[in-house]
Amino acid sequence: MSPNQNKRARQYWLMKSEPDEASIDDLAREGTLPWTGVRNYQARNFMRDTMQIGDGVLFYHSSCPEPGIAGLAEVCSTPYPDPTQFDARSPYYDAASKPDAPRWLLVDVRYERKSTLIPLAALREHEELADMVVLRRGNRLSITPVTPAEWRFITGKLMR
DNA sequence: GCCAACGTTGGC
DNA sequence: GCCAACGTTGGC
Numbered sequence: 569m570s571p572n573q574n575k576r577a578r579q580y581w582l583m584k585s586e587p588d589e590a591s592i593d594d595l596a597r598e599g600t601l602p603w604t605g606v607r608n609y610q611a612r613n614f615m616r617d618t619m620q621i622g623d624g625v626l627f628y629h630s631s632c633p634e635p636g637i638a639g640l641a642e643v644c645s646t647p648y649p650d651p652t653q654f655d656a657r658s659p660y661y662d663a664a665s666k667p668d669a670p671r672w673l674l675v676d677v678r679y680e681r682k683s684t685l686i687p688l689a690a691l692r693e694h695e696e697l698a699d700m701v702v703l704r705r706g707n708r709l710s711i712t713p714v715t716p717a718e719w720r721f722i723t724g725k726l727m728r
Numbered sequence: 729g730c731c732a733a734c735g736t737t738g739g740c
Numbered sequence: 741g742c743c744a745a746c747g748t749t750g751g752c
Contacts, residue, residue, distance in 0.1 A: 584750090608735075608749095631750055688751075706733040708749045 579623045580714035581614070582637070582702050583677070584630040592627050592639040595679045600644055603674045604652045605660045611711040615675050616647045624719060625677055628702070629685070630710075636687040637722065645676035683727045696721045 583603065585591070595601050606612055625641040649670035652660035665671035691697050701712040714722075 586750095610735095635751070708734060710749085 576620070577716075579618065579620070580626070580716065580719040581619065581623060581643075582626040582628050582700075582712050582714050583641075584628045584702075584710040586631045587629045587638075588632070591629065592679075592682045595627065595639070595641060595677070596682055598679070600676050600678045602650070602676050604650050606650070606674060606710060607660065607662070607672060608710065611709055612673055614711045614713070616673050618713075619643050619647070619675055621646065624714075624723075625680075626714060626719075626722065627677075634685055634687060636685045636690070637683065637727075638685055639682040640680040640723065640727075641677040642680055643675050644678040647673040647675055650674040686722070686726050690726070691722075694721070694726075 589605070590601055603615070606615065621643055623643040625643060626637050627639045627641050629635055629638045649667075650660070650672040652658040653662040653665045653670065653672045654667060655661055656663075660672075662671060688703075691700065692703060697703060697718055700714070700718055701707060701709070
């Protein structure tokens with residue numbers, strides 16, 4: 569049996585964060601951050617079932633004056649329960665989730681680099697990114713997959 | 729603040 | 741299981 573049996577190619581993600589809560593500068597200062605607050609099952613399932621340590625992350629600023637990609641990060645932990653779901657004083661508190669059966673999981677992400685902001689409007693200008701999940705009409709998912717081609721185009725051609 | 733789009737809830 | 745009502749996201 570090959571030692572690489574269980575490895576798979578690096579995958580890529582776009583993860584939205586409101587900079588008021590956690591910006592690329594916060595991540596740069598802290599080094600790593602737990603991705604707290606995801607309360608959507610599809611986004612949770614990406615973290616729980618598909619993400620692996622080392623996966624690439626486009627760090628996206630949302631719900632702010634200039635939404636767009638603000639830098640790069642990397643998944644740096646396996647999934648574990650989001651502690652804020654058990655904290656009654658947290659805005660992310662979920663009274664229905666019990667510690668012996670946590671409903672919400674998260675991963676940690678590690679800072680890689682900050683970039684000049686790539687605005688949402690700029691992403692929409694490129695034919696190469698026409699099928700990006702995050703750009704689809706009506707999309708609200710806070711974590712979306714990014715194809716290798718999209719990753720290469722954004723990090724190689726758009727990022728400064 | 730508006731509103732399109734989508735997810736969740738809960739009555740039936 | 742259906743589906744209307746409601747809540748949330750997030751760009752503009």
